[in-house]
Amino acid sequence: MKLTALTLLAMPVLLLAQNEYCQGEYDATKAGTCDAFQFENVVPDQQQCGTDKKPQKVEGGVQQTNCTTFYDISSLPSQEIDAHTIRMTQLITNVFENGNTQMGYSAANDIKDCRGYTCGYIGFTTGTNDAYAVIQQYIKRKEGNPFAKYMDPLKLLTTYEFNDPRRADVSELVGFAKVWKETACKDPVFVQSQLDVGHSMYLKPALKYAASVHVTSNLGKAIFYDTIVQHGWQYVEPLINLPRILAITGPRGDDSEKVYLNRFLTTRRKLACCYPGKVWNDSSSRMSDLQRLVAAWERNKDLTRPVHLQAFGVTVTGKESITFDRAGCKSFKPFKRLPSPNDIPIPQCPAN
Ligand SMILES: *[C@@H]1O[C@H](CO)[C@@H](O)[C@H](O)[C@H]1NC(C)=O
Numbered sequence: 001m002k003l004t005a006l007t008l009l010a011m012p013v014l015l016l017a018q019n020e021y022c023q024g025e026y027d028a029t030k031a032g033t034c035d036a037f038q039f040e041n042v043v044p045d046q047q048q049c050g051t052d053k054k055p056q057k058v059e060g061g062v063q064q065t066n067c068t069t070f071y072d073i074s075s076l077p078s079q080e081i082d083a084h085t086i087r088m089t090q091l092i093t094n095v096f097e098n099g100n101t102q103m104g105y106s107a108a109n110d111i112k113d114c115r116g117y118t119c120g121y122i123g124f125t126t127g128t129n130d131a132y133a134v135i136q137q138y139i140k141r142k143e144g145n146p147f148a149k150y151m152d153p154l155k156l157l158t159t160y161e162f163n164d165p166r167r168a169d170v171s172e173l174v175g176f177a178k179v180w181k182e183t184a185c186k187d188p189v190f191v192q193s194q195l196d197v198g199h200s201m202y203l204k205p206a207l208k209y210a211a212s213v214h215v216t217s218n219l220g221k222a223i224f225y226d227t228i229v230q231h232g233w234q235y236v237e238p239l240i241n242l243p244r245i246l247a248i249t250g251p252r253g254d255d256s257e258k259v260y261l262n263r264f265l266t267t268r269r270k271l272a273c274c275y276p277g278k279v280w281n282d283s284s285s286r287m288s289d290l291q292r293l294v295a296a297w298e299r300n301k302d303l304t305r306p307v308h309l310q311a312f313g314v315t316v317t318g319k320e321s322i323t324f325d326r327a328g329c330k331s332f333k334p335f336k337r338l339p340s341p342n343d344i345p346i347p348q349c350p351a352n
């Protein structure tokens with residue numbers, strides 16, 4: 001899970017627009033807008049990395065106390081999602097993450113957000129354990145391991161406390177980005193491994209959190225998925241995660257799903273506008289686009305018609321191929337099919 005929603009490419013455009021989406025009720029400088037978030041002691045992004053790579057006490061820094069970084073959601077209800085909605089959902093989030101409808105499987109960049117390399121279609125990172133999880137899943141299905149020399153350093157990174165600046169360290173990962181890109185451009189098994197881990201760590205938990213507040217429309221599922229991809233559901237990120245957005249939004253009460261989703265996105269957009277520093281500010285256009293979809297509820301709730309994401313200037317039809325990263329793998333021969341998915345369980349502690 002990564003902090004920023006933006007590729008470096010998308011940045012210059014959105015920098016210009018940053019204040020446009022943080023005005024009126026989202027204006028962080030106005031009394032009251034940010035009270036609920038308690039960001040007073042947050043160190044703005046970048047600075048968390050420190051300069052000496054030594055552990056430092058950071059507000060919000062949390063130690064992993066059990067076998068997982070995630071909340072226990074085993075008691076939340078589940079719900080299904082159909083194949084077309086999965087595709088729409090992933091494409092919408094891909095536009096926000098990668099700026100277009102070409103699934104960013106091959107991306108791997110150190111975007112200096114203190115999370116090491118940000119990789120693949122939903123920004124798995126070397127600093128938060130999930131890039132490592134993708135590689136572990138991949139080598140289960142594959143003879144030989146192009147990432148072999150990085151396994152020990154990757155494992156070491158997972159042992160540090162969260163927000164320990166050493167998690168941002170890429171000095172033992174020389175050449176990693178190239179290997180990630182080549183593997184994503186050449187091997188459909190690696191692409192499927194990314195999707196399998198994405199489903200297990202983010203899509204299925206998103207569906208559960210949505211079900212827990214009776215959000216059952218296809219658009220609602222897409223919104224919860226996009227939220228969990230951007231904000232996570234890790235107890236080690238207590239100030240920004242999905243459960244916190246739900247708590248600050250408050251109970252659903254008698255609200256219709258449309259009204260509730262708008263409240264939810266209002267909280268999420270305020271969070272982005274209120275968080276110190278520019279990384280989150282820049283992503284408030286993402287919530288604005290989702291709010292527009294909710295506003296045209298009858299048209300968009302089932303996600304059966306194309307959706308236009310205004311701030312990003314992209315239309316998603318659901319007919320786009322999600323098999324091959326055409327934008328990132330220009331000099332590679334496209335593959336047409338992916339292997340069958342592996343249904344990985346939601347990461348939880350084993351029952352004792
Ligand atoms: C792991 O521990 C944290 C912190 O005590 C807790 O919030 C979380 O629900 C636990 N996760 C699981 C899967 O038990």
Ligand SMILES: *[C@@H]1O[C@H](CO)[C@@H](O)[C@H](O)[C@H]1NC(C)=O
Pocket residue numbers: 018022023026027028029273274276277278281
């Ligand atoms: C983020 O937006 C708020 C206004 O909504 C502003 O106070 C703050 O300075 C912005 N941060 C940056 C780095 O632009």
